Amino acid sequence: MTVSITIDGRTVKVREGATILQASRENDIYIPTLCDDPRLEPYGGCRLCLVQIKGMARPVTACTTPVSEGMIVETTNEEIENLRRTIVELLLSDHPNDCMICEKAGDCTLQELAYFYNLRENRFYGERRQYAESDGNPFIERNMEKCILCGKCVRVCNEVQGVSAIEIAYRGFSAKVCPPFEKDLDCEFCGQCVSVCPTGALMGKLSMGKGRQKDIEKVESVCPYCGCGCNITLHVARNEVIRVSSRPDSLNEGWLCVKGRFGFKFNSSPDRLKHPLIKRNGRFEEASWDEALDYVAQRLGEIKEKHGADAIAGLSSARCTNEENYLFQKFMRAAVGTNNVDHCARY
């Protein structure tokens, strides 16, 4: 079922039940947002997506308002832009504004909006929230002075991850996202919160100071940790992986676990194996793949001949794909001739 609505003078057909924000995006009409994430429940907190609907007394948020037949929407006009400007200005009046040294610079929605609205001056400078604490965990840097309380971290932790490690505490200007009783973060450290944060309030500790956005080359890859095959984007600076993200349009919708998101240090570890090694005279020596595979085939053949196929067992890994694991058991059963095959997560 579709309904027909008019957005900024254009009549478009959109599916029933869609929000004005969805309808606008599907038709390439830009509406600024800070608290919206299409993967999360609408929130209506940042108020940037205010639009005017003909016949309604006050502006409404596009992210929470469903379309209805014949609706006439204006996504931009002087009044709306003035309100948006005030909102961004209010946010900046309670923000460290230290973009020069902020890790998020170049990838920060708040910075983009300040640029878009050309906010050089601020009419509302006043008290700023100031927090001294630092969190002892190894993965997530929390800088709550930069938090704009869009609530995305709280929602992703609750709605997607099902962990509910953080919530908004206190009231009014003192409202703050924190773990229970303001203790240190003690969660799965999946970093989903980091991935949705529109400002520099939540950052990955492993990436801090490793490179600005302009230095980064993005390389698409697949996470090697398990058979799920999550799509990942490696952020590479000076030939070193400094961060891992994932695109929201990937099969895993941009969600990753702690290993996929933060377990990338092995990549540039000096201990990492880059060639096959064969132990000769009690010492490992570098070898070519041909050499190594020939050696394995030869030894398997010898053992099978001398002790029988059941003297050999194979163990494969959940880090392999289904196809790889299938091949491995096929190899053990058909080529080696034994049923001694197992897997860290079992067949």
Add this chain to the structure above:
Amino acid sequence: MQEGNIVVKVCMGTGGIAAGGTAVVSAFREELETAGVSASVEKNCTVHNVGCRGFCARDVLVDVIVDGEKTTYEYIKSDMVSRIVEEHILQGRPVEEWVVKDDYHTFHEKQVKVVLSDCGEVDPEDIESYVNRGGYAALSKVLTTMTPEETIGLIKASGLRGRGGAGFPAGLKWEFARKAVGEPKYLICNADEGDPGAFMDRSIIEGNPHSVIEGMVIGAYAIGASKGYVYIRAEYPLAVERLKIALDQARRKGVLGDDIEGRGFDFDIKIKLGAGAFVCGEETALIASIEGNRGMPRAKPPFPAQKGLWGKPTVINNVETLANVAYIVRNGADWFAQFGTEKSKGTKVFALTGKVKNSGLIEVPLGISLREIIYDIGGGIEGGRELKAVQTGGPSGGCITAGMIDIAVDYESLAKAGSIVGSGGMVVMDETDCMVNIAKYFLEFTQAESCGKCVPCRIGTKRLLEILERITDGRGRPGDVELLEKLSNDVRSASLCGLGQTAPNPVLSTLRYFRDEYEAHIHEKRCPAGVCKNLLTYSILEEFCKGCTMCARVCPAGAIVGEKKKPHKIIEEICVKCGACFETCKFKAIKKG
């Protein structure tokens, strides 16, 4: 009450208890018992606790009813009881000097009591006392003779509008929920009364909890709800206690719970205590709070009548709205609609406070003039000073100037004047009140009570408050008035819920009517009302000073110097502007300004 008996009724609302009501009750019980009064006058003597009757300024109020003749005493303390028992009850001579004066009667004359008609009469902890005055008859009538649709029709016909603030027609709300698809349906009584200075809902629950319960059961029948909640703040311990007792008694009497009055209708009520967040009076935040989440509002639609508590159709009515229901059913829609104006029917309870002589809880027909409330019921301004403004609707409301005193107090007229009826707070201000300071006071409240969810409310109200603070501190800048106006309008337009949308009202309405006061603070660094400390200077008028040294003795900062019997002097750098000298001087020699 039966003829020939002697009944003593002691006000035991929060005001009465604070004034010593508990001691007065026990003093009466003791005196009546030890004096063997029942035996000597051959009449049954009983002492009852009753709820608030409105005139809190005169507590403890005591009614002594002898053979149906009621005498009301004011300012009663426990040590006065023995004389009342001795002279009035035993000898039949009321203690005239303690009996209420004429102003007690003028306080009540222009009031029309519907919701409060049984408050102060019934014992809130005894269901039978409510039943004896016709209580629960409306429920029986509805269950036995009316369909849910007819019940909704009756409430619609009465014109009852929500008493919590927005004034939405109650019958229409019920109808939406009745028609909404979803099971079970919920009825919630919103007793999260949070406006500073408001005590309407608390007094109703403390004084007559059964009227609220009866209204809820009727409402539940009308919308088809099987479960109800009373969301009440934990800061109202007495109301909670009386509500608990009332719920137990109602269940035992069969007017609540399973198979109510044997008509096959089930409805029970749970109490949910609120933690004192003002925003939880907003219905979607209230629902979130009952569900165990942080009390934060969400966007509407969907409205609670479609998707409310646990995603089910839910009606949320204010205490006073529900307390009206039984009286409407009992007396008919036409009876109710005779009070009030065309669009605002019935009566409204107000908490009349501030610089008015008779402060207290009042119930008036909607449409009454502000003048009648302040001068007839309220007895005028304290100390004979000039009325300056009236603030209605609490932190969401606005100010009405003295010049508009003949305005009708109803939803439409107050809205037109830039204020609201709101939940019923009414603060009277005189010439000694600074309007900038009043706006600051309300902003302090709203910014602290903002839930923090949306940016305009969380940061906008904070910035509004900061601007007001610098104006009252004498640091106001040119352009601040315009900035206040601009930001107020933006916060009003852009905020998510009613809290933020109405928070700038006190600023906007004072700007509208008292802009000159703002200008005086900013440009002349002067507070015309003499309230803002940093803008005050105290000096001694030499021609009036007798050199009595009183001012120098009370000055906590040692800022006043001078020889005995010679004019004194205030050293401005040392003066802390506490005003002690001003209050003390008998010769009006201290000048404030």
